[in-house]
């Protein structure tokens with residue numbers, strides 16, 4: 430293709446010379462006629478269009494260039510390209526392949542054939558030997574794409590969009606995941622570094638290593654898949670493309686681990702939002718606006734982060750002596766939210782509700798919000814109602830199914846004669862997966878799985894004994910209490926009847 434195009438090009442140059450001569454010799458009307466004839470001849474001999482995509486456009490990085498580069502790199506591996514370049518940037522997980530200078534590949538799209546070529550031109554000023562603009566690199570890189578004129582609409586409409594989307598998706602998959610924190614000093618913000626500080630996210634948790642009921646796990650995975658593929662659905666039903674998950678349960682049951690597993694499953698970044706570091710509602714909004722799409726915003730231990738429960742409002746209203754039962758229940762009313770904002774000028778429940786599903790919450794796409802708590806009952810119902818927290822996931826104590834996952838992960842065991850005994854004990858005792866996992870850790874090489882399982886059984890038996898003792902004590906206390914109450918009430922009744930007698 431390259432050689433034939435060059436030949437045609439030199440022939441065209443000759444014809445151009447003839448056309449210049451004609452322009453000088455002939456009158457306007459005749460020239461017009463010849464011109465249209467010329468275009469037909471030109472299209473007949475050279476029916477191609479060429480588009481150039483440069484690395485820099487008007488002194489700024491041209492985003493399309495890098496996406497095209499990634500796309501062509503991915504295509505080139507299976508094609509006939511001979512000269513490729515391999516690069517790895519600080520922010521990518523693995524290396525990326527791209528076409529070397531002068532290399533060509535062909536691509537096909539909906540029946541259209543396209544020829545891509547990579548160019549690099551040295552940008553040296555002949556007189557000084559220096560680059561013309563110090564802020565730009567020494568070379569001008571570009572790609573050209575050549576295609577038949579009849580495919581112009583397809584290429585500019587669909588094909589280039591397809592190239593950009595594929596390139597972007599490959600770059601997204603290849604990037605290093607980040608975890609962002611807003612818990613940074615004021616200076617950080619004033620140095621112009623934004624409101625979030627990031628580091629690479631390298632948590633190894635996956636859904637395979639997460640110990641929980643397999644049915645529940647399956648439901649969560651399906652929900653996440655439906656969400657991540659739901660772009661068209663969300664736009665069809667007119668909803669912002671986001672989803673909220675509430676993870677609740679006792680300490681050590683895997684809530685934080687689940688967040689890491691979700692992030693790894695979807696390849697999303699995490700924004701770990703520390704509410705105690707947020708000054709007011711507008712600060713919260715600014716933080717939201719600085720988050721990116723395809724990310725998870727996490728608020729851990731939401732019940733402890735800040736007093737956002739309905740109780741704070743109740744307390745305030747009591748102080749003002751304006752409380753009424755009905756008003757307390759209706760914590761979601763907008764008038765109430767408004768007044769709360771004005772009263773405090775700080776971070777409020779209404780600010781947080783707006784953060785989750787106010788108009789501003791749609792400033793990015795494909796976003797997940799996760800709250801975790803040990804005490805679901807302490808949270809304001811408005812905060813966790815469906816639509817805000819769409820799925821409530823209980824992370825519970827370790828039962829047999831969850832134990833089997835841990836045993837496989839930690840000890841490579843799928844079955845063992847001691848499993849049956851452990852199953853029985855796990856039905857009777859409430860222990861967190863965290864505690865079970867601790868006993869399954871092979872602390873020294875000579876230990877072996879048998880010792881770990883023995884240790885676990887021992888610990889479970891002790892926990893069972895303690896639970897029995899505690900419940901006996903609790904029963905005893907309750908008995909004592911009821912005895913006291915009975916005694917007190919009999920005394921009260923006898924006093925009352927003697928009073929009655931006296932009265933008579």
Ligand SMILES: Nc1ncnc2c1ncn2[C@@H]1O[C@H](COP(=O)(O)OP(=O)(O)OP(=O)(O)O)[C@@H](O)[C@H]1O
Nearest residue numbers: 638639640679680681682683684685686862863866
């Ligand atoms: N369901 C689980 N599956 C696998 N590992 C678990 C699970 N639950 C706990 N673990 C292990 O226990 C450790 C603590 O778990 P994690 O931090 O996820 O608990 P948590 O529910 O977030 O606790 P907290 O309420 O105290 O924040 C983790 O490092 C993990 O190794």
Ligand SMILES: [Mg+2]
Nearest residue numbers: 684685729801
């Ligand atoms: Mg946690």
